[in-house]
Amino acid sequence: MIKHLLFILSIMLLGSCGQKQGRLFSNPGPEETGIDFQNTLTPTEDLNILDYLYFYNGGGVAIGDINGDGLPDIFFSGNQVKNKLYLNEGSLKFEDISATSGIEGNSSWNTGAVMGDVNGDGLLDIYVCAVVGINGFYGHNELFINNGDNTFTESSKKYGLDFENFSSTAAFIDYDLDGDLDIYLLNHAVHTQASFGKADIRKNRDPQTGDKLLRNDNGIFTDVSEEAGIYGGVNGYGLGISVADFNQDGYPDLYIGNDFHEDDYFYLNNGDGTFTEQLRTYFGHTSRFSMGNDAADINHDGWPDLLTLDMLPEDETVLKSSDGDDLTQTQNLKVDRYGYHYQFSRNMLFVNQQNKAFTETALLSGVAATDWSWSALLGDYDMDGKQDIFISNGIPKRPNDLDFIKFASSEQIRTKMNNTKLVDQQAFDLMPSGKVHNYIFKGEEGLKFNNESGHWTIKDSLISGATAYADLDNDGDLDLVINNINSTASLYVNKTDDKANYLKLNFKYTDKNKFGIGTKAFSYHKGRLQYKELYTVRGFQASSEPMIHFGYGQEKFIDSIKIVWPNKTYQVLKKVATNQYLTLSPKGTNAFNYDSLKKDTRNIFKRTTDNLGINFTHEEDHYLDVNRQKLIPYQISDRGPAVAIGDLNNDGKKDIFFGGSKYIPSRIFLQKDSTYVETAIPSIAKDSIKEDISAIIADFDKDGLNDLFIGTGGGDFYDQMPPLTDSYYRQEKDTFTEMPLSSYFENAGILREYDFDGDGDLDVFVGNHAVTNDFGKIPNSFLLRNQGGTFSMVPNAELQGAGMITDAVWSDFDGDGIKDLILVGEWMSPKFFRNNNGDLSEHFTLEQAYTGLWQSIVPFDIDRDGTMDYLLGNWGTNTKLSASMKYPLKMYYSDFDNNGSTETILAMAKNGSYYTLDGLDELSSQLVSLRKKFTNYKEFAGKPISEILGEPALQKATLLEVNTLASGYLKNKGGKFTFVPFSTPLQLAPIQAFLEYDFDGDGSTEVLAAGNYFGVKPYHGRFDSFPGALIKAEKDVILGNKIGLDLEHKSARHLKIIYMGEKPFLLVTYNNDRSQVYALENNNN
Amino acid sequence: MKTLIPLFLLVALIVSCNIKEEPIVISAEELHKAIDKVTEVMIHDIFSPPVASRIYAYPNIAAYEIVALHQSGYNSLVGQVTDLTPIPKPDKPVNYQMAALIAHLDLSKHLIFSEDKIEVYRDSLYSHWEKKNKGDFLDSKEYGLRVSKHIAAWLDKDNYKQTRTMPKFTINTDDASRWQPTPPSYMDGIEPHWSKIRPFVIDSANQFVPAPPPAFSMEEGSDFYNEVMEVYHINKEITAKGDSSEEVAIAQFWDCNPYVSVTRGHLMFATKKITPGAHWLGITKIACQKTASDFDKTVLAYTKTSMAIADGFISCWDEKYRSNLIRPETVINQYIDDSWQPLLQTPPFPEYTSGHSVVSGAAATALTSIFGDEFDFDDDTEVPFGLPIRSFTSFYHAANEAAMSRMYGGIHYRAAVEVGIKQGKDLGNFIVNTLEMKKNESLVSTQ
Helix, strand or coil, rough: CHHEEEEEEEEHHHHHHHHHHHHECCCHHHHHHHHCEEEEECCCCCCCCCCCCCCCCEEEEEEEEECCCCCCCCCCECCCCCCCEEEEECCEEEEECCCHHCCCCCCCCEEEEEECCCCCCCCEEEEEEECCCCCCCCCCEEEEEEECCCCCCECHHHHHHCCCCEEEEEEEEEECCCCCCEEEEEECCCCHHCCCCCHHHHCCCCCCCEEEEEEEEEEEECCCHHHHHHCCCCCCCCEEEEEEECCCCCCCCCEEECCCCCEEEEEEEECCCEEEEHHHHHHEEECCCCCCCCCCCCCCCCCCEECCCCCCCCCCCHHCECCCCCCCCHHHHCCCCCCCCCEECCEEEECCCCCCEEEEEHHHHCCCCCCCCCEEEECCCCCCCCCCCEEEEEEEEECCCCCCCCCCHHHHHHHCCCCCCCHHHHHHHHCCCCCCEEEEEEEEECCCCCECCCCCCCCCCEEEEEEECCCCCCCCCCCCEEEEECEEEEEECCCCCCHHHEEEEEEEHHHCCCCCCCEEEEEECCCEEEEECCCCCCCCECCCCCCCCEEECCCEEEEEEEHHHHHEEEEEEEECCCCCEEEECCCCCCCHHHHHHHCCCCCCEEEECHHHHEEEEECCCCCCHHHHHCCCCCCCCCCCCCEEEEEECCCCCCCCCCCCCCCCCEEEEEEECEEEEEEEEHHHHHHHHHHHEEEEEEEECCCCCCCEEEEEEEECCCCCHHHHCEEEEEEECCEEEEECCCCCCCCCEEEEECCCCCCCCCEEEEEEEEEECCCECCCEEEEEEECCCEEEEEEEHHHHHCCEEEEEECCCCCCCCCCCEEEEEEEEECEEEEECCEEECCCECCCCCEECCCCEEEEEECCCCCCEEEEEEECCCCCCCCCCCCCCCEEEECCCCCCCCCEEEEEEEEECCEEEECHHHHHHHHHHHHHHHHHCCHHHHCCHHHHHCCHHHHHEEEEEECCCCCCCCEEEECCCCEEECCCHHHHHCCCEEEEECCCCCCCCCEEEEECCEEECCCCCCCCCCCCCCEEEEECCCEEHCCCCCCCCCCCCEEEEEECCCCEEEEEEEECCECCCEECCCCCCC | CCCHHHHHHHHHHHHHHHCCCCCCCHHHHHHHHHHHHHHHHHHCCCCCCHHHHHHHHHHHHHHHHHHHHHHHCCCEECECCCCCCCCCCCCCCCCHHHHHHHHHHHHHHHHCCCHHHHHHHHHHHHHHHHHCHHHHHHHHHHHHHHHHHHHHHHHHCCCCHHCCCCCCCCCCCCCECCCCCCCCCCCCCCCCCHHHCCCCCCCCCCCCCCCCCCCCCCCCCHHHHHHHHHHHHHHHHHHHCCCCCCHHHHHHHCCCCCCCCEEEEEEEEEEECCCCCHHHHHHHHHHHCEEEEHHHHHHHHHHHHHHHHHHHHHHHHHHHHCCCCCCCCHHHHHHHHCCCCCCCCCCCCCCCCCHHHHHHHHHHHHHHHHCCCCCCEECCCCCCHHCEEEEECCCCHHHHHHHHHHCCCCCCCCHHHHHHHHHHHHHHHHHHHCCEEEEHHHHHHCC
16 A cells, blocks of 8 residues: 555656646757757866856857758857757757767867858858967867768868957858858957956957957958957957847947946947947946847837846845945946946846937836846747747856855965865855746736746756757747756757747848848738847857747738848738748849838927027036935935026016026026027025025016025035025016025925915915935925015925925816815825815825825826826836835835934835845945844845844834836826826836927927936936837827937936027926927927 | 752762862963954954954953952053043952953954854853852853943943944045045945044044145156155066065065955955954064063053054044045056056055054054063964064064055055154054053053
8 A cells, every 4th residue: 555655656756757847848858859968067276267257157059950951950069078069850859960070179168159151152150169368278269161961170260260269159240241241259358457447448459358350351251340440358248249230221230248347339330341339329328247138129110129138136035145236436436437337237128219229128127137147038939929038047156145255255265375176165165056047038018028937937947058049840939949057958849839820931142141141021910010130149159040930829821021131122021821931032122221110200309409509507516315324215416406487687588597506506598589698697696505406487576577486405405504495586676686585494396386375476385305314204395475575484284294295286176266286206195285265285186095206297188088187207117116005115214223313224025025125235334233133144135124123123113105106197087086107118217307388289288208317326227218208198108219309318307498589499407417408390389 | 868869969069069169260361362263253244444443442441440450550541541430340359350351252242243253252261161160250250241331331432333324435536636446346435434433542533633645746746746656666666576575575464454355267255364453462462472471461461552553543544534645556547557556455445644554653652662662573463364474673663664564565655654653653652651551650661
């Protein structure tokens, strides 16, 4: 009986082991497939991760049909082991022909491997990169020319490709469109003193570490890097390369991912044999420790998007015990002084904006954190017509473990310096394992991706690197092959099979480029565009099968496919049946007009060339909130400048007041007949010490002359320092005189004027934002009653403690003909104050509390139902912060360390538990006692906030919450309001400004939204991707970069209509940047 | 039978007690070991040099006050050291040296992070003492902990807690002379508010303000320029001479950087060493051992030296964040040679004056006042860190070499070194002349 049970148990056990497959992929082992390649690493005393930084980057994998039998074959390069080549015999069986094919290689350290038809004979050759010249590595990059009989001849010298340098991989690219394949050789630096320092060392070419552009001159490759404008510095840690026509001009461009401190490079092809590196123009920020990357169109607009990988851990414990981003000041130093771009340690997903700056959406898209990532491959794995993402992952040991960095000190390491292997092992053992599973994401609508790791795939514990895709079994779906470290290579066999339909395309192109590298395919079905370019080198140190693959779900036929050949000709195939493998050659081609791709623009706005003489650049002062309030979640000192429009010189023309930041004077521009002219009003300019946040030009004393009311803030002055008081200047006969105001000392958020008591003069609501040195405390906001030009406070406790106010609007929400007051702010829900004949009291009109980090509000009937809705600008969802009704973002406010000053500590839910947002270093920089409570990072990491700070401390603290991060609108349903989030493009960044106007001159108004924000620690990145948007209706939103606006990478504060005579213009005012004036192309009011 | 057993046990107990009870003798060696233990924990926990100096001083003072209360030859520091009030007296006679050591360990544990590491050491001592003489031990322990508490209440008010949360140093690269973070880890400036820490003997952080450094100017021939070029050339010469040169040996011997960030291959880690203060307490140990000083005198030597070092750091840091002077590495990389690298890693705080020079001057003055000027010794303090023994003919000989080492190391200009050691000596002399620790101070000085 027992025997019987055991037997059953063992059967069950075997059975469950046998079910080694996910829902989408199965992983047959070497005994089934015959693929037994294993990239075994043998660390020695002289060669290990201490000696060579990329010891664990792994080998390469290249897939292609080398013998013309229609079945893709697989090549692996090994770092220290010999290369292997497997012939595909069909049915997922492979034959190892390495020994007879002459591809085993002679270099001592191989890296990337790519297939391409170098000599144009229609047979795939194999180029294997190597690291040579350090650590005793010998050999050279090897080119195995295909003899057509399953043998190869190493011919690198003959072709000029026998480089002895530090190569990562190589890519085939006909950059000069001369018909033959050129090569971009991606090399990597190693840490030396010379590879640090200023960014412009990239301009000094180094033969070993510098990348090389190699032009194919009749079969001999010539290094043209210098003349082509390719950097080749000693700081180029090249690990990732994508070739794609990013600007759709017919010439292939390059994105190079560089590890460590060096910027990535974005080379746009000038079409004349040269490139111009334009990273900063097109990318507001990039991955920091850039690894592999891939380019493909994910949003069906026919332009290639880009995914770059980094190493941000998803797991809370790993996250809190790993070194991450720089400190704020360190990053500023690298940017301001050393000339590097903004880099953050996480994956980035860049969405191509068609010749405008890319928008970066990885956080919003859900693909930012995949831990130690190597290869990214975008492909339609489930064949539903949307691109999915596969990311390979893992490192044997985590060198960025904080306990290792801080505590694996001389005791362990010093002895290694004296070369004893034993102690080296000890140091090694101190690092935690980084065997993270590979990730797979299913592409959804709205730039969203859903993590299917563990569902579509089995969560592995391998160290996976180079990855390539191919249809190995010719069943129409994409299979994957991965080169692993110290484990047999993985096959991911796709089981979509006939559950969905596909098309595979390959090409017979010209003599020298028989495979048609660089060919583009635009596929159309049911109004949906899919776009691919044939570049085989993708991901990391690998090349995939030379074909284009599309998935179509259940579609039997597709409307058309347009093939655009590298020579800028095209042909169209109509009504194509799916589930075919088509081989296409140029036939009946016509010249392709690339301008036809740039259709999606309407010129509503046009930058004026002279800015109407408004030469105003706002300059933020150097004050850093995080230096004083180390745990403040974001800056409160950068909310300026104030802008106000109104006639200041009594000539009937509206002028402009720009506030200054601390110690920088405000400026005034007067509207003249054909331009604006700056003027100085000394009595106003003298108050330069104040930082101006909000301002109003209006005739408060009703003497026919406009006065000026300024709300000041800046988050630097504190307590009862005079510069915190607001200013009120009365105009009397060409002079402005400062008038006394009730003395309140607050950081202003917003001023809004209205005659709330109906006595015929303008009163002012002063909404205040935050308390200096005491963030988390609710500041006092005031309603100031105007009596003959002097202001007095209206006592109203409800209003006074309303919250951390950022914006307000007087709007008649109850329809009684008197405007009411609506307030928005941070860590609060919008508050509606009903104006009952001059009595303001809060009125609950929301369906529920929508606590947010609200930045802006504007009344607008977005659903066109005749009732007023309210558009609300929030933080957006493209952020590391997370909040929901069930799991709001929490901020605890208390004097945690009992030292007489308060702190705020943020906590976010992950899998149902709340964790501090900050790590031990940040928290203990303020709460030193935590250093004693947690003497290492291991003890701290992965603990919920209740264990970090203790329940009693949390109970004692004031709790502020945010349950909504999305921007959206309050939809009016019979006087009750429900929040409706905006669509994805409006969630890219905080929205700071709205303006309602008929911009396009169609007779009805729209709302223009602008934003972006940089006042956060490097951990949060930079919210620089929002190009502005014109909101016409609920489902009619158009991005600013399509209508002539240039708002990317700048942090907008105000949108205003200004005039030149009768003609309206749009004035955009930024924090710490130059104001811009746009003409309205279709509005000639 | 039933009654016999307890009786037997009682007898056995009495007998065993009688056999085991013996007086516990605390030697100076045990204090040396305790301080070594604290140093070891500090290396692990990573304390910056100023913070480390504070951690050393308070436990020594606690021990010293207990000694002074029990030994007629020693004066209490009450009235001599800011805000110190008399320690409680024991209720019954105690082994005061054991109490002093217990107070020392308890305060050390209070001041470092990794308490468990001190606890392991303490518990081994405790169980040893308890076995030897439980009564004595428990009484001394109760008293030692009481004194520790008293001193803890005093140190709690030295503004350390408040300075933890004061603003960080603000980097402003627009000012060419202003210090900015240095490679490879670009750490923020450490302890910008250390001058606000309550000093021990000097009346305020700015009692010994040094002359200002040469005005920043990269004009050829200016004093500042000349100083920059001197560092640059010294470094070149040393490099030419090679790793085995005397200057390299001196620079490395006195590096005393608790956290040197190292990148090897893909790894980043730290090589850690003792701080300048710890090095000078190591020399104190050598002097005490060489003179076979007893426990009481050893406590005095540690106390005086550690207070001189702590006040030295307060004085030096006051100047550092007054002049906020840029480091040679930054200047040379920007104006002269962008690939230049100092021999030693530049520590993360402004240049002027040199901390090692100030505290070496102060410590040497304190030690000279105790052990005399002509005191030759072999300094083996750095042996555990793989560095050789160096021999000196006097404490000042060592101090002067320590100061010069900073120029060889490429991390200081001449003014910081020369003015720094003078600042330290002036401060040291003030302390030595102000403090009356022995009843007949002159006897100690000429010993």
